[in-house]
Amino acid sequence: MTPDSKPSSFKQNIRAVSRAIAVLNSFAGKDAQTLAEVSAATGLDKGTTRRLLLTLVENNYIALDAANNQYRLGRAIRDxxxxxxxxxxxxxxxxxxxxxxxxxxxxxxxxxxxxxxxxxxxxxxxxxxxxxxxxxxxxxxxxxxxxxxxxxxxxxxxxxxxxxxxxxxxxxxxxxxxxxxxxxxxxxxxxxxxxxxxxxxxxxxxxxxxxxxxxxxxxxxxxxxxxxxxxxxxxxxxxxxxxxxxxxxxxxxxxxxxx
Known part of the structure; x- marks a missing residue:
């Protein structure tokens, strides 16, 4: 491990958390959003947005309606x-x-x-x-x-x-x-x-x-x-x-x- 590796990893983790928060905040005042709408609201590319959404879905912070491919806030947020x-x-x-x-x-x-x-x-x-x-x-x-x-x-x-x-x-x-x-x-x-x-x-x-x-x-x-x-x-x-x-x-x- 180089002297700069830990700070670099730390910065990456902070950036990932900040992006996840941005995704969650994009749902303020909205019942549901598509992938494209979340991407546009956060300014993140669709690939990054998709990965963040899937991680949040796995942890019940976001729910995916498979019938129309729309995302909404999940049960963990209500809890x-x-x-x-x-x-x-x-x-x-x-x-x-x-x-x-x-x-x-x-x-x-x-x-x-x-x-x-x-x-x-x-x-x-x-x-x-x-x-x-x-x-x-x-x-x-x-x-x-x-x-x-x-x-x-x-x-x-x-x-x-x-x-x-x-x-x-x-x-x-x-x-x-x-x-x-x-x-x-x-x-x-x-x-x-x-x-x-x-x-x-x-x-x-x-x-x-x-x-x-x-x-x-x-x-x-x-x-x-x-x-x-x-x-x-x-x-x-x-x-x-x-x-x-x-x-x-x-x-x-x-x-x-x-x-």
């Missing part, structure tokens, strides 16, 4: 983002109330937010006496046409965002999932009218999810608080039994946020 604390750590503020709710009702409790066109689970708590719902891990997403919190979070988005997301193909999780744009729009209007979503059997048969929003001073959603349990436990005479208790928890979290 990292879910662990970023801001000036008010939402999970820390909400945790005591959510743990109390899970223990009292013997259900699985979720805290979620709408981020970059997806419903992202920030926290999940479970009481050992009840059914543990596994389908939504921390950092994970659910289709916006399924479940309680995803549909609720979508319902409170600006109309242009709703129009964009409703126009995209919908992934059914079972035969009860909404897949029609018109049906989903009607459901979103109902959610806004009554201020909650009760999703019966549309993610897993026999399971009901109930969700309410935590709204800011401008009536925009900060997050959603939701619970999931066996349908007979959640629904009586066609009505969601724990609705007022769930709303109480949302009001408590709102108060902890100083609203």
């Amino acid at each position: 990292l983002a879910s662990n970023v604390s801001d000036s008010q750590d939402l999970r820390t503020l909400a945790q005591p109330a959510l743990l109390e709710l899970a223990s009292e009702l013997s259900v699985t409790v979720f805290l979620s937010v709408f981020k970059e066109g997806a419903a992202v689970c920030l926290a999940r708590y479970h009481d050992m006496r009840g059914l543990e719902v596994h389908w939504w891990p921390v950092g994970g997403t659910l289709p916006l046409n399924c479940g309680g919190a995803p549909k609720l979070l979508l319902a409170y988005q600006p109309e242009e965002e709703i129009a964009r997301l409703v126009s995209e193909p919908m992934q059914p999780l079972n035969e009860n999932s909404i897949v029609s744009p018109d049906d989903l729009r009607q459901r979103l209007a109902l959610i806004r009218e009554r201020g909650f979503e009760c999703a019966v059997d549309d993610v897993a048969i026999g399971i009901t999810a109930l969700a309410v929003p935590v709204l800011d001073a401008d009536n925009k959603p900060i997050c959603a608080v939701s619970i999931a349990g066996l349908t007979p436990q959640m629904i009586k005479n066609g009505e969601p039994v724990p609705l007022e208790r769930l709303r109480q928890t949302a009001r408590h979290i709102r108060g902890r946020l100083g609203l």
Whole structure:
């Protein structure tokens, strides 16, 4: 090894990291890009861009849609983002109330937010006496046409965002999932009218999810608080039994946020 080899290698590593960061930054404000678009946005040649993208795909920082050869940000980015604390750590503020709710009702409790066109689970708590719902891990997403919190979070988005997301193909999780744009729009209007979503059997048969929003001073959603349990436990005479208790928890979290 020559005296200059280590500094040269170090500089090459720094350049590779800088280029990878440039590729990731090129996705800001964009849902998906082709190889050519990433290359143009970063100023890198296509060969270098392809190698960087494939490395990022292998590590789940970028996802490749093989059907149309478009790239988008991957699951690892969402997992990292879910662990970023801001000036008010939402999970820390909400945790005591959510743990109390899970223990009292013997259900699985979720805290979620709408981020970059997806419903992202920030926290999940479970009481050992009840059914543990596994389908939504921390950092994970659910289709916006399924479940309680995803549909609720979508319902409170600006109309242009709703129009964009409703126009995209919908992934059914079972035969009860909404897949029609018109049906989903009607459901979103109902959610806004009554201020909650009760999703019966549309993610897993026999399971009901109930969700309410935590709204800011401008009536925009900060997050959603939701619970999931066996349908007979959640629904009586066609009505969601724990609705007022769930709303109480949302009001408590709102108060902890100083609203």
